[in-house]
Amino acid sequence: AQTVTQSQPEMSVQEAETVTLSCTYDTSENNYYLFWYKQPPSRQMILVIRQEAYKQQNATENRFSVNFQKAAKSFSLKISDSQLGDTAMYFCAFMRTFGNEKLTFGTGTRLTIIP
Amino acid sequence: EPEVTQTPSHQVTQMGQEVILRCVPISNHLYFYWYRQILGQKVEFLVSFYNNEISEKSEIFDDQFSVERPDGSNFTLKIRSTKLEDSAMYFCASAGAEGNEQFFGPGTRLTVL
Numbered sequence: 470a471q472t473v474t475q476s477q478p479e480m481s482v483q484e485a486e487t488v489t490l491s492c493t494y495d496t497s498e499n500n501y502y503l504f505w506y507k508q509p510p511s512r513q514m515i516l517v518i519r520q521e522a523y524k525q526q527n528a529t530e531n532r533f534s535v536n537f538q539k540a541a542k543s544f545s546l547k548i549s550d551s552q553l554g555d556t557a558m559y560f561c562a563f564m565r566t567f568g569n570e571k572l573t574f575g576t577g578t579r580l581t582i583i584p
Numbered sequence: 585e586p587e588v589t590q591t592p593s594h595q596v597t598q599m600g601q602e603v604i605l606r607c608v609p610i611s612n613h614l615y616f617y618w619y620r621q622i623l624g625q626k627v628e629f630l631v632s633f634y635n636n637e638i639s640e641k642s643e644i645f646d647d648q649f650s651v652e653r654p655d656g657s658n659f660t661l662k663i664r665s666t667k668l669e670d671s672a673m674y675f676c677a678s679a680g681a682e683g684n685e686q687f688f689g690p691g692t693r694l695t696v697l
Binding site: 502506511512513514515516519521560562564566567568569570571572573574575576577 | 615617619621625626627628629632634639640642673675677679682683684685686687688690691693
């Protein structure tokens with residue numbers, strides 16, 4: 470079974486600064502997907518970024534980027550130029566690549582952007 | 585942009601009552617899921633559904649739970665006899681043929697009194 474660990478329950482950072490959220494996972498699979506989801510106070514689950522394990526290049530989406538270290542089973546999210554709207558819970562998630570697969574989530578990191 | 589919708593947004597029920605949570609997945613999607621999030625906790629997988637049958641279910645998804653896709657557009661989660669511990673946010677999600685990205689609905693907050 471896969472597990473996802475987020476060791477930072479809460480983080481805060483000043484607006485416009487850069488912040489990195491950590492995530493580690495455990496799996497015996499070689500091919501899989503990793504995701505970061507954002508959950509604002511509305512509790513909607515919003516996909517931030519996706520990484521395919523067979524791709525060595527780290528995924529980026531505007532101000533969001535990941536540092537994917539496959540051997541270390543580490544998948545951190547970097548938010549650059551943080552904005553007040555980035556305040557949310559962030560969940561790291563794992564999914565196998567066989568088509569109809571469930572997401573396994575970590576416990577989340579509550580990120581607060583301070584004005 | 586197509587989106588997953590869920591109704592109701594909030595459901596309050598008495599312990600022991602049956603509830604049906606409704607979801608309309610994105611129209612050309614093939615894979616459907618229900619997840620649960622107890623307040624302050626992580627999101628947990630309940631069940632996946634494909635080709636009109638359950639593909640996988642978690643240990644949470646016991647005999648009190650059932651899913652159905654009655655008409656080709658709706659996807660429902662039924663809880664037959666609700667318990668206090670069923671109080672949670674329930675998310676529906678769907679994925680297309682590639683299955684590599686799940687789109688979530690806004691959730692239904694279930695409160696069992």
